Amino acid sequence: MASMALSQSVFSTPTSQRFENASFPLPSSMVKQSLVTFRSHSLSTHCKKIRNSVITNCAAPDNDSKIETPIELRYPAFPTVMDINQIREVLPHRFPFLLVDRVIEYNPGVSAVAIKNVTINDNFFPGHFPERPIMPGVLMVEAMAQVGGLVMLQPEVGGSKQNFFFAGIDKVRFRKPVIAGDTLVMRMTLIKLQKRFGIAKMEGKAYVGGDVVCEGEFLMATGSE
Numbered sequence: 443m444a445s446m447a448l449s450q451s452v453f454s455t456p457t458s459q460r461f462e463n464a465s466f467p468l469p470s471s472m473v474k475q476s477l478v479t480f481r482s483h484s485l486s487t488h489c490k491k492i493r494n495s496v497i498t499n500c501a502a503p504d505n506d507s508k509i510e511t512p513i514e515l516r517y518p519a520f521p522t523v524m525d526i527n528q529i530r531e532v533l534p535h536r537f538p539f540l541l542v543d544r545v546i547e548y549n550p551g552v553s554a555v556a557i558k559n560v561t562i563n564d565n566f567f568p569g570h571f572p573e574r575p576i577m578p579g580v581l582m583v584e585a586m587a588q589v590g591g592l593v594m595l596q597p598e599v600g601g602s603k604q605n606f607f608f609a610g611i612d613k614v615r616f617r618k619p620v621i622a623g624d625t626l627v628m629r630m631t632l633i634k635l636q637k638r639f640g641i642a643k644m645e646g647k648a649y650v651g652g653d654v655v656c657e658g659e660f661l662m663a664t665g666s667e
Contacts, residue, residue: 553629
């Protein structure tokens with residue numbers, strides 16, 4: 443019984459006190475070495491905890507420290523393949539009926555992508571409509587036809603503005619209204635060219651913010667006036 447009590451007393455007390463208060467004789471050197479080993483182990487464990495805490499805090503990003511890019515710097519401008527002066531050299535249209543502001547992609551005789559910046563200063567808005575400015579659908583079609591003209595009216599294609607005409611439209615659909623402040627992005631692609639008859643068939647789509655707002659098929663005619 444006495445040995446059991448001694449055993450419980452020894453293992454229920456801290457190690458440092460266990461060797462200092464033990465009733466059985468131990469060599470002094472052994473006690474000192476055990477205490478040094480225990481304290482060194484405790485200090486090492488404490489340092490590891492501090493180091494892990496520091497690493498964890500450094501690794502975890504602080505959301506409040508993120509610098510958000512201002513909205514005016516997030517979106518790059520459209521590229522310029524043809525500016526308004528170059529467009530005017532190709533198309534015969536002038537104010538108020540020139541409806542293409544910039545060409546952003548161009549493959550002569552194949553396709554073109556151009557933009558029309560729709561603003562409240564456009565001359566059709568006072569009458570269409572005074573209380574709700576909406577770009578007329580027929581002018582969207584006209585703007586797309588002008589982009590089609592840019593595809594075909596190039597020296598390398600063989601066209602010229604003296605003998606190129608908008609001949610017809612088919613399967614035209616208007617998906618969404620276009621209002622002041624929108625940027626109309628128009629893609630025109632040549633589908634078929636019949637040089638013998640002077641007829642070019644094109645496919646067109648117009649977008650605002652990635653959504654299709656107008657689409658259809660276009661016929662362009664070449665020939666003498």
